[in-house]
Amino acid sequence: MSQTVDRALSILPLLAEGPANLEQVAKRLGVHKTTALRLLRTLHEHGMVYRQQDQRYRLGARLFALAQQAVENLDVREIAHPYLAGLNEQCGHTVHLAVYEENEVVYIDKVESRYPVRMYSRIGKPVAITVAAVAKLLLADLLEAERRAVAERLQYPAYTARSTPNAAAFLKELATVREQGWATDLGGHEESINCVGAPIRGADGRVVAACSVSAPNVVVSAEELLELLPLVRRTAEAISREYSGSAPPAEPDPDDK
Amino acid sequence: MSQTVDRALSILPLLAEGPANLEQVAKRLGVHKTTALRLLRTLHEHGMVYRQQDQRYRLGARLFALAQQAVENLDVREIAHPYLAGLNEQCGHTVHLAVYEENEVVYIDKVESRYPVRMYSRIGKPVAITVAAVAKLLLADLLEAERRAVAERLQYPAYTARSTPNAAAFLKELATVREQGWATDLGGHEESINCVGAPIRGADGRVVAACSVSAPNVVVSAEELLELLPLVRRTAEAISREYSGSAPPAEPDPDDK
DNA sequence: ATGACCGTTGCACATATTGCAACCAAGGAT
DNA sequence: ATCCTTGGTTGCAATATGTGCAACGGTCAT
Incomplete structure (x- = not known):
């Protein structure tokens, strides 16, 4: 299994609990801030996470689209x-x-x-x-x-x-x-x-x-x-x-x- | 941005169009079968994709859960x-x-x-x-x-x-x-x-x-x-x-x- | 039985990812 | 105002990680 993808996907359920900032994500993933940043950026590019004004991340609208299409x-x-x-x-x-x-x-x-x-x-x-x-x-x-x-x-x-x-x-x-x-x-x-x-x-x-x-x-x-x-x-x-x-x-x- | 994660996430909208088998996924991603397999396995572990009896992949139930929690x-x-x-x-x-x-x-x-x-x-x-x-x-x-x-x-x-x-x-x-x-x-x-x-x-x-x-x-x-x-x-x-x-x-x- | 088709595995190579350290920017406290 | 803390961002070198190849194996149809 792919470690990088594994980590990236682990972010989603984590954010599902509520918005979190970079440091919190990094800590809960057990990785360096840098790493978390890159993963979040990639997730962001795909609309899977959204960055609100206070810079915290939360789940993005693309998830709706996917869930909708899936069903x-x-x-x-x-x-x-x-x-x-x-x-x-x-x-x-x-x-x-x-x-x-x-x-x-x-x-x-x-x-x-x-x-x-x-x-x-x-x-x-x-x-x-x-x-x-x-x-x-x-x-x-x-x-x-x-x-x-x-x-x-x-x-x-x-x-x-x-x-x-x-x-x-x-x-x-x-x-x-x-x-x-x-x-x-x-x-x-x-x-x-x-x-x-x-x-x-x-x-x-x-x-x-x-x-x-x-x-x-x-x-x-x-x-x-x-x-x-x-x-x-x-x-x-x-x-x-x-x-x-x-x-x-x-x-x-x-x-x- | 992370290439691996980028590729993995690109699979999702692709599968949203309908079930696809390994080869189709690999082809549309422009990567080797092996690579697609590993990505799909990782997605699978996280419940993001599901493998049906005919071995084709489609979007998984976890997406519903995430979309639900997001809203x-x-x-x-x-x-x-x-x-x-x-x-x-x-x-x-x-x-x-x-x-x-x-x-x-x-x-x-x-x-x-x-x-x-x-x-x-x-x-x-x-x-x-x-x-x-x-x-x-x-x-x-x-x-x-x-x-x-x-x-x-x-x-x-x-x-x-x-x-x-x-x-x-x-x-x-x-x-x-x-x-x-x-x-x-x-x-x-x-x-x-x-x-x-x-x-x-x-x-x-x-x-x-x-x-x-x-x-x-x-x-x-x-x-x-x-x-x-x-x-x-x-x-x-x-x-x-x-x-x-x-x-x-x-x-x-x-x-x- | 034979062959074609796909998915799967092991492996060697090198590329993409990682953590570090240093750099900023913002906000609070002194 | 200045310092200091907190949290995000960037460049870089080391290497762990992901990649494609080639060979294997199962399944289905001929």
């Missing part, structure tokens, strides 16, 4: 979107799409009652990986070894009384999810919110994404929500078929630009 | 938000907040009829810098020399018949904006959308951000929208006062978490 180029998302919109149309509840990537689960799309939010507002924030239905689906498909490793490594915050308490319970839940091909989150993250989700598979059968429907208790009970399961699964399967190329892109969706 | 750390945004929400409350239209940063204008907050969208969906996309009200406000405050330089450098796309046609017209418009202390965009970007905006200033009087109210023709005419101007300006001034520390944080806002 737009996720082809699962593009394929899935009309289906998710349809699902939302039929059940009226919030629909999520998420992917797994190296120890993180991120939402990459969301359709709410009225507004499709392309850049999900919680993107990047830690998803409740130990309880979310989509997280269970994505992790359940990992190889045995990796799944265990990830499960051991995780923290298990007790969001509610029904949150997954520890690695053992989580692995057991994942086994169930893997077995049945769908997952739920019944009040595991927020006491009053329930979700049901299903996996989206690529041509090789591996899970590439997961979608879910969420609704608060006060609107529909957990039992009623579970009645949506067939619909959710059918939607996920339809997306899977198109994604893996084994199906025509469905009937054109009028409100898809 | 959260903008203190203008934090201070302004409750005011913007209040403004939206009173007029019912979409409210935007934007900042200028090295030739780019980016939205950093948005409040819509019902949903506050923290991570604006268009963040990163080229803002219509030559016509948007907020852009005019931000550019109008640049130093004479820089303003001219930027104006000359820009492209002037004719979004509509009322778009700013060229640098001369733009500079003239900026002078007016600077003079009057507020700005409009009357159908300059989208034929049917009008905006009015006002500047937010720091303790030194320099413009640090700009906010605007947008509404379609069909809901309110341009004339009616202009009647909101005093409200918009008052809001911007209130934000300015708090931001520059010369005012107490206003009355506590109940729906601000």
Whole structure:
């Protein structure tokens, strides 16, 4: 690995905590001021960091551009979107799409009652990986070894009384999810919110994404929500078929630009 | 500047266009495969790129995290938000907040009829810098020399018949904006959308951000929208006062978490 | 099976990076 | 006003670091 690049990239999360001046950066990197200066200059040239009036550095606007383009180029998302919109149309509840990537689960799309939010507002924030239905689906498909490793490594915050308490319970839940091909989150993250989700598979059968429907208790009970399961699964399967190329892109969706 | 880091960072926008394999990256960078490999590995270690099953690289999830944190750390945004929400409350239209940063204008907050969208969906996309009200406000405050330089450098796309046609017209418009202390965009970007905006200033009087109210023709005419101007300006001034520390944080806002 | 195509590894060379020391500029304290 | 501290910037020599080459190895298609 490249030491120089490694150091330069280490600056970014450091600045993410808040603005810092040259000396602070140098100290935290464990390098000479000169070195930090050159790295920061290079980052600056690429718009990754910005220098404010007080000479301190903070993250730059280019990051937005990249993040934006990155999310737009996720082809699962593009394929899935009309289906998710349809699902939302039929059940009226919030629909999520998420992917797994190296120890993180991120939402990459969301359709709410009225507004499709392309850049999900919680993107990047830690998803409740130990309880979310989509997280269970994505992790359940990992190889045995990796799944265990990830499960051991995780923290298990007790969001509610029904949150997954520890690695053992989580692995057991994942086994169930893997077995049945769908997952739920019944009040595991927020006491009053329930979700049901299903996996989206690529041509090789591996899970590439997961979608879910969420609704608060006060609107529909957990039992009623579970009645949506067939619909959710059918939607996920339809997306899977198109994604893996084994199906025509469905009937054109009028409100898809 | 650091050559290695420079090359590594050049990979990111390249991948933003879509997934690419090692050879393509190497070719477009103009370096040997080996070199590209090491750079990509380093980027990968930092989560900036992700390697999909087909071995091609694409942008990684860490970028989302960084972009998210970057926007959260903008203190203008934090201070302004409750005011913007209040403004939206009173007029019912979409409210935007934007900042200028090295030739780019980016939205950093948005409040819509019902949903506050923290991570604006268009963040990163080229803002219509030559016509948007907020852009005019931000550019109008640049130093004479820089303003001219930027104006000359820009492209002037004719979004509509009322778009700013060229640098001369733009500079003239900026002078007016600077003079009057507020700005409009009357159908300059989208034929049917009008905006009015006002500047937010720091303790030194320099413009640090700009906010605007947008509404379609069909809901309110341009004339009616202009009647909101005093409200918009008052809001911007209130934000300015708090931001520059010369005012107490206003009355506590109940729906601000 | 054979060949083409890509990604990967080890290595020798030299280039790009590093830390030092000295130089500035700004701001506070004396 | 002057000194002193703090923090950023520049030039330079030493060498650690990154580079390209060439050879290897896996995968897929013919």
